[in-house]
Amino acid sequence: MSHLPSAIRHPRRTLRPRHLGWAALAYAGVVLAGAFLGAEITLRSKTRRVKGVIVPVGRRGNSVFLPASAETLSRGPIGIVPLLPNKGHAVLGERKVVGTLVRREVTGERGVLPNGALAWASTFVYNGTPAQLGVAFEHTAVRTPLGDMPAWHIPPSGDAPGRADTLVIVIHGHGGQRAQALRMLPALQRTGTGSLFVTFRNAHGAPASPQGYLTLGDQEAEDVLAALHWAQDAGYKRAVLYGFSMGGNIALSVLRQKHRPYPLPILGVMLDCPALDWRDTIRSQGVRVGIPAFMARHVARFVERIVTRRSGQDFDTVDQIAAAPTFDVPMILWHGTRDRTIPVGQADRLAAARPDLIEYHRVEGGKHIRVWNIDPEQYDAQLETFIARVVPEVEG
Structure with missing residues (x-):
């Protein structure tokens, strides 16, 4: 093996400092990029809408069926507001998983929450005034x-x-x-x-x-x-x-x-x-x-x-x-x-x-x-x- 170049015979001796330098540079880049993004979020953050998810609504009597998501599976009551047209609001009770859907009972309703509506659903319950x-x-x-x-x-x-x-x-x-x-x-x-x-x-x-x-x-x-x-x-x-x-x-x-x-x-x-x-x-x-x-x-x-x-x-x-x-x-x-x-x-x-x-x-x-x-x-x-x-x- 004596005829092989020294960089191959002793790779750690010649490559390690170079690798460390690139690793340090990459680390610094990630830290700075994360810091600038984090600073922007810290200094400026405002949203127009209350957080929630848009979901299709299935309704049978007092039962509402929603696709499973982190929001619809959350513990406790959630609120739901149909988007088109926005004429109603309902408060839904505790979750129950039914197959791939989440069923919740209507505990309070103003206006109409129709079957087939596309609606906003959220653990914040309300999104209006x-x-x-x-x-x-x-x-x-x-x-x-x-x-x-x-x-x-x-x-x-x-x-x-x-x-x-x-x-x-x-x-x-x-x-x-x-x-x-x-x-x-x-x-x-x-x-x-x-x-x-x-x-x-x-x-x-x-x-x-x-x-x-x-x-x-x-x-x-x-x-x-x-x-x-x-x-x-x-x-x-x-x-x-x-x-x-x-x-x-x-x-x-x-x-x-x-x-x-x-x-x-x-x-x-x-x-x-x-x-x-x-x-x-x-x-x-x-x-x-x-x-x-x-x-x-x-x-x-x-x-x-x-x-x-x-x-x-x-x-x-x-x-x-x-x-x-x-x-x-x-x-x-x-x-x-x-x-x-x-x-x-x-x-x-x-x-x-x-x-x-x-x-x-x-x-x-x-x-x-x-x-x-x-x-x-x-x-x-x-x-x-x-x-x-x-x-x-x-x-x-």
């Missing part, structure tokens, strides 16, 4: 320096007049829509409070900031403070904040000292699958899309650097777990163990940091901002009990 539930409301706007933020105002129902002076401000999440929280509106009405479903800067339908970048809860808190001023002008005397996902971070950002005194007293905060630690969230999202854990850590670090360089984002400012010692408002917290968007460990850490303030419900099997679907009656009861506890009834 409060009118989809038959609830009276008014379109309004919260005035901010950036412009008017669209909102829905649902006046107190009168069922519990002792809390008619209280407004629950409902805050959607990153890339979310107000309709995602309509599932909880009946429970909110039973508390006797008013509700204001708000939007914030850079969300769909709302004014944009000069750069058009989200700040993950920091500057968006100013839009919720503007909603508190709106409530004051509307005659409300007290408020409760109710945040979903990033909306939870916004609600907690409102509690920072720099925003005090508030236009109205904030008596409680309700958090549904809140984003509490954005560094952890970005890292976990990398793993979710299939990036190996060791690489996801590197991608997350670069995402943070890119986001900070482009927008000036201070990730420490929106680290609500680190801020836990400063909180002084009672809270109720729901988080699902199957949440693949915001790891449940974040909620575990916040609850452990402030057991004196936080009533924590760790929902087995709950997905991101879908813990209500696991047991709607229990969730609603917890919500109503919390508001009854933190908002004392007043006479007259």
Whole structure:
């Protein structure tokens, strides 16, 4: 073998450094590409429609048959809205697999859900306005320096007049829509409070900031403070904040000292699958899309650097777990163990940091901002009990 070239006789000696160099270059390219994509999603995310799937509907009496999918197979109730024509809405009960189809019974219906319709189906149940539930409301706007933020105002129902002076401000999440929280509106009405479903800067339908970048809860808190001023002008005397996902971070950002005194007293905060630690969230999202854990850590670090360089984002400012010692408002917290968007460990850490303030419900099997679907009656009861506890009834 002595006549063979040395590169063949000793391949590792000559090829290994070259291979390592190319591997390192490829690794860096993947990390940077992932980081730039992750930064863009972090900074800009808004959608026009509530998430769901389009499915053909088979109906026989009160039974609805749907093709099997992650959405139609989800636990708990789902909503369904025919597309052509859009004249109805139905709430469907628990799933039952029948061959290759999913059967669900109609538990509530407005309008007509015909056999053969092509329809939107979703675990968010509703995709319209409060009118989809038959609830009276008014379109309004919260005035901010950036412009008017669209909102829905649902006046107190009168069922519990002792809390008619209280407004629950409902805050959607990153890339979310107000309709995602309509599932909880009946429970909110039973508390006797008013509700204001708000939007914030850079969300769909709302004014944009000069750069058009989200700040993950920091500057968006100013839009919720503007909603508190709106409530004051509307005659409300007290408020409760109710945040979903990033909306939870916004609600907690409102509690920072720099925003005090508030236009109205904030008596409680309700958090549904809140984003509490954005560094952890970005890292976990990398793993979710299939990036190996060791690489996801590197991608997350670069995402943070890119986001900070482009927008000036201070990730420490929106680290609500680190801020836990400063909180002084009672809270109720729901988080699902199957949440693949915001790891449940974040909620575990916040609850452990402030057991004196936080009533924590760790929902087995709950997905991101879908813990209500696991047991709607229990969730609603917890919500109503919390508001009854933190908002004392007043006479007259």
